[in-house]
Amino acid sequence: MPQIASLKIDEKEYPLAVMVGTEGERAIDTRKLRADTGFICYDQGYGNTGSCESAVTFLDGENGILRHRGIPIEQLANFSDFVETAYLVIYGELPNREKRKEFGMKLRQNAAIETQMQRIFEGFPTSAPPMAMLSSIVAALAAHYPQLATNNFERDLVNFDLAAAIAISKIRTFGAMIYRYQKGLPYVFPKQELPFCDNFLHMMFSDPYTEYIAEPEVARALNLVLLLHTDHEQNCSTSTVRTVGSSAANLFTSLSAGICALSGPLHGGANVGVVQMLQAIYDEGDDGTRFIAAAKMGTKANRLMGFGHAVYKNFDPRAKIIGKACEDVLKKLGINDPLLDIARNLEQAALKDDYFLSRKLYPNVDFYSGIIMRALGIPTSLFTVMFAIGRTPGWIANWREVASNPKGRIYRPRQIYMGPVKRDYVPMDQRA
Ligand code: SDX
Secondary structure: OOOEEEEEEOOEEEEEEEEEOOOOOEEEOOOOHHHHHOOOOOOHHHOOOOOOOOOOEEEEOOOOEEEEOOEEHHHHHHHOOHHHHHHHHHHOOOOOHHHHHHHHHHHHHOOOOOHHHHHHHOOOOOOOOHHHHHHHHHHHHHHHOHHHOOOOHHHHHHOHHHHHHHHHHHHHHHHHHHHHHHHOOOOOOOOOOOOHHHHHHHHHHOOOOOOOOOOHHHHHHHHHHHHHOOOOOOOHHHHHHHHHHOOOOOHHHHHHHHHHHHOOOOOOOHHHHHHHHHHHHHHOOOOOHHHHHHHOOOOHHHOOOOEOOOOOOOOOHHHHHHHHHHHHHHHHOOOOOHHHHHHHHHHHHHOOOHHHHHOOOOEOOHHHHHHHHHHOOOOHHHHHHHHHHHHHHHHHHHHHHHHHOOOOOOOOOOOOOOOOOOOOOOOHHHOO
């Protein structure tokens, strides 16, 4: 029996229904609060507010638990790969052999970028921020595939499978093309026979004379990095995708908005910030000790990037997995990256320091992801694009929940107005 919460304002009591999720999370249903009491809730940044019911990802920040459609991230990291996890997150179940083959074929068939779309790249300076390029080019998918982007939920859901495959596959190809364009290199076209990650690495590093063939451990490491980024509950960029999608905007337009949100340094841009921080510590001949002291000043400018999380008040389980993979991949590739030593020093120092422990600041997924991507030859400038490639299936799954919800509503939060009270217009000649 759902309990009833009670809100007392002055002498009057208001009963509020309690919602209970499948993992026992409880919420007070305040959908009638304003109508019944004239009050709204105030929760800056929505840290204590549920915006939706979702069945995609369960996250327990206190206990460092992350599951996609009920399957623990540790098991997916050990036994699955990015494409299979993308299918699970989007469609709700692990694919059987036939469905996995069909989904993989759809991704391979939609990897190439038509000539007209290629011309978009020429509109950007080669120094343009890759995420600014990516968000613009992904928005253009709605222009190039208007039949899949009608801004009508019913019609767009009929074509959902193809739109989803195009988004996942082409956003990966766009990533490689942005790299080539910025380096002044000719584009390398996808090869249908290559698996998802091998194809990305081929499009990044092959050239007209020698084809880049990824070592199995390199492709496996990239698979793991993308898999660990697939979805993460209602984070800033996923909530953005849901907000834009709630206006009945099509999938491509909503994904472009998610890419814009992800580009911020407090969110997806943190993996770039981590490597820049580690490089600066290395260049200054510091082993991390001086930096930790500065990070404890608590100013946004000196933050220990890759540490802390809006939800995890324990270890981010992805950080544990990727931290171990970092060691393994660098050892296998025979790479001795001094930044990894510095990262380890910072982690060990922070995990013994009361400033971090008292604020429950632990490594998050971004703390090691940049080091592993460096080892794979991916430039720092492309790290957040890699995060976007990995997060696309999660954004798609969330857009699909919004589009499929017959009782869904447009996202329209309220506010507490703190501006000037009513006053009259002042003609120009009477102004100070
Ligand atoms: C991602 O939401 C998601 O799920 C995101 C993500 C995903 O998969 O989508 O997990 C991906 O975005 C991971 C986070 C990447 N960002 C960073 O690593 C940037 C560094 N971390 C932070 O800026 C910060 O921890 C946030 C933004 C991640 C979380 O911010 P909160 O929860 O709003 O915490 P806060 O800013 O209120 O800080 C609380 C206290 C403050 O100190 P006091 O005012 O209490 O004295 O902790 C301090 C902060 O100064 N603090 C830090 C710190 N993070 C918080 N101090 C030093 N270094 C840090 N990294």
